[in-house]
Structures are given as structure tokens and as C-alpha cells.
Amino acid sequence: MMANPIIRKLEQFTHLSAADRAMLDRAAATQVRKFAPGEDIIAEGEEPREVNLILSGWGCRYKQLEDGRRQIMAFSLPGDLCDLNIFILRAMDHSVGALTGLTVAQLPRELFDDMTIRHPRITQALWWEALVNAAIQREWTVNIGQRNALERVGHLLCELFVRLQPIGLASADSCEFPITQADLAAATGLSVVHVNRTLQELRHAGLIVLRGKHLTIPDLAALMRASLFNPNYLHLDHIGRHLDAVE
């Protein structure tokens, strides 16, 4: 198995000690569950009892309106946590579902409490993660509100690609891309048909190669330019900035 994705992810922000890493490895080994594509990890209205950590596969946060319209609000990639709110809020105001086959570690509350007390560096890295997630959510608002179809889809591809790299799921210019055009449509607020046409436009412009669940971005800088993508909101400029003094 690949290196624990949450470790790779948090180490973007800080350098973890051996004890921190051991703790996270232990966490990732408890209560592993699998979900099939389309299954819900947790549904709107439910009260989560543990924190879910994605180990492999892609999931999403989504809401479904009464009349069936469906919006994906966030993609959950390996190393992502869901339901951090269980400590404070009561019921889920949205659902989390599996887009691909998914492996999830379900961390009991106590393990989390323990972590907060004994591993302040992890705690701070989780804060960083939460703030970055909020920033991503804001950027989605801009993306859907202001950008046209081409920019919107391009922007999303850039974001996913940049998020996949640090967790070891993307090479210099390509990655697995296991979701459907319907998923992209639900995430961008476009129709499936128009996402299809937009992808073709991106292909014909030479900005992407997307075939059979595999995405290549020959010139990331060009795609970023075409999509008005500015990675500042992912706050990746932090390595070694915090907590490094002490080991």
C-alpha cells in the first residue's frame, strides 16, 4: 500500500515527528470500511459517530434538492477527512458519497481527542486543512458564479490535479481521473451535455488529454491561464513555516 495519504497531505504544511506519523498510521488502520460507487458514507440528516478518513478512491460532498437537482460541493480525495463537525454540530446538513470504490478509516472520537491533546502538531495541521477547505469552498463560489463553462471545467481540473500531486496521485503532467462527466456536471453546475462539449473544446485547444479515466495536462501553466486559475487559495506556500523549530 501507498504511504498514508494523510501524512503526505499534512506534511505539505508542517513536518511531522515520527510519533505524529505513527499516530496517523495507527489511525488509518482502525475500522477500515469499503464503499461501492454511488453509496453514501453518510447522508444528510444523520448524526455522525466517528470521523471518516479517506484512504483511497474519490468521494464527494453533495446536496440534493427536493426536485432532484444535485450539486457536488466538494471532492474528497485520499487523505481528506469528513465530518470534523461531529464534535460541535448535530446533524449533517449534506451527504458524503463515494464516486469510485472507496476505502475509509472510521476514527472514533476518543482517538481524535487523544490526538488533539498529545499531538499538537497534527492538531494545527488539521486546522490548516480545515481553513484550506474553506478557501476551496469560497473559490468554488467564484468558479460557478463568474466563470464560463470552459474556465469552470478547466479550473476544476487544475484544482484536482494540484491537490492530487502532493498525495502522490499525480505525476508531473498526468493522473488517474476516475469520475464521470455527470460528476463534473454536478460539480460545476453545468449540464452533462455541455460538460461534454466543453471537454472537447479543451481537448481541441490542446489543453487536456482525457481518455478512459486518465487525464494528461501537457501544459499546466497554459490550462491555468485559460481557466484564470490562481493556486494561492490552496495555501501551499507553507512548508516549514510552522512548528518546525521544535522536533
Added chain:
Amino acid sequence: MMANPIIRKLEQFTHLSAADRAMLDRAAATQVRKFAPGEDIIAEGEEPREVNLILSGWGCRYKQLEDGRRQIMAFSLPGDLCDLNIFILRAMDHSVGALTGLTVAQLPRELFDDMTIRHPRITQALWWEALVNAAIQREWTVNIGQRNALERVGHLLCELFVRLQPIGLASADSCEFPITQADLAAATGLSVVHVNRTLQELRHAGLIVLRGKHLTIPDLAALMRASLFNPNYLHLDHIGRHLDAVE
């Protein structure tokens, strides 16, 4: 002056002790600054040095794309905090600006650290606030991604109204509404012209009365229905749920 809005706001979630309230009153009295409409409280790229607490007036978080397109990502109302990220992230990835005349208390870091240590109840209430803000941001994604113009504007009006009530800025069926149609357009991702037409549609349907910076919603339930508004994401069902056992 009106009761400290942050106290009213946090007391939606928990009951604060006298000491907690005194602390928040002290905080709101330090370093008060005023901003004129259109001024930035803090701009994208800057590194905030203190936490801004809105005492009166309406502000917004926004991003401006290179080509001038502008998206408002959140409204900041009295009692709201900006820049909670200063402890972790480096630079602002968006701007916060004043939509009306604005009074802001600038809380130094130390005061915050002090609060975290000595007032756990406030700390937890601030966690709640942060999680609710994240939920609002997610709902905006749904709003802009899936709803049509009428639902979008209606939904936003519902949200603002429901947020204004607990801080004492709305009566049973009306509130001051000091922002322009251009602001509504920037928040909903619609054009000004279309917002104008949509407001008229809402008016003709008898769902709102909006004139001269004053909004009346004769039948909130009806507006909610028309806008597919479900208040669950504001997590207002918490009064007395937490930390109440101890005084």
C-alpha cells in the same frame, strides 16, 4: 449602543457566563475603526495582523478576477469575525470590504490567545461559528450552481433575514437592507439587470416588499418555499445543547 452583536450571536449556540460576556464586551471596545462604503478592511495578498470583529454595518468577502469580474462570496454582518485564519495561513486569498459604513473592532492576537485559554465556552462557540460559516459557503455553492434566478435571490434574502434576526437587526417580518442591486448581483452570480427583474418578479408575487433600503417579507414561509430554502445548514437548533451543564 445596541447589545454587543457577537454576544447575541454566540448565545444562539450556547449560554455564556457573565465573565464570558464581559470578555467579549472588552474585546468589542478595543481598537474600534470605521470604514466607508467601498473601502477594503483587508485586501487579497495582505497578511492580517489582527482579527476584525464587525460591530455595525454590512461587509463582504469578495474576489476580483483579473478581467474585472467580481464575486461576493459571503456577507459579513454585525457579530461576524474576519480573518480567523491569521493564526495559521499566511496571506489573505480574498478581500474583505465594506458595503455600507462599517464599525469594526480590531482584536489583537494576544487577546484571542487569552480567550482560547480562559474562555473555553467562547472558543467552542467560535468553532461553531466557523463550522456554520463553512456550511453557508457550501449552501452558496448549491445556490449558484443549481437554482434559477428567482430561487437564488429569494434564497439569499431568506438567509440574510434569518441571520439578522438573532442579532436584533430584524423584526418579525422586516429588516433594514442597506445593499445595492449590484451587490446582490455580485453575490448571486447574476447580472444587475437580471437581479432587478428578479426582484420585481418577487415583488409581483407578493413575496417581498423592498424599497429604499428596507425589506419586508410578509410571508417568510412562502418565500422559503419558493426559494427551496431549508434553514438546517444554519444549525440554529442548538440552544442549550452544549456546555450548559456548567455555569
Added chain:
DNA sequence: CGTCCCCTTGAATGAAGTCAATACGCGTGG
């Protein structure tokens, strides 16, 4: 070899945007 899901394509429709002119409201200063 059939079925299901996903992708693709074309044609018609529609919601919202753009452009441009006009009207209103309010504060300032003559």
C-alpha cells in the same frame, strides 16, 4: 451477445446577459 452505463452529436429552446437609454432619488452647492 445483450444490456447497462457512459459518452457523443444535432437541433430546437430558453434563461440570463449585454447594450443602451431613461428615470429616480438624494445630497451639494449656487
Added chain:
DNA sequence: CCACGCGTATTGACTTCATTCAAGGGGACG
């Protein structure tokens, strides 16, 4: 007190981007 000016709101005519509807194609899997 009225005229001017500026920002905001309103209206109409036209355009456009994206949706909808509908049909066909391709690949994986039982």
C-alpha cells in the same frame, strides 16, 4: 429653494451561452 450631478434603479430590444430533448455509438461485463 431649486438646479445640477452622480449613483442606483428600471425598461426595452437583441444576443448568447447553456439547457433540453432526442437519438445514436462504444465499451465493459455478465
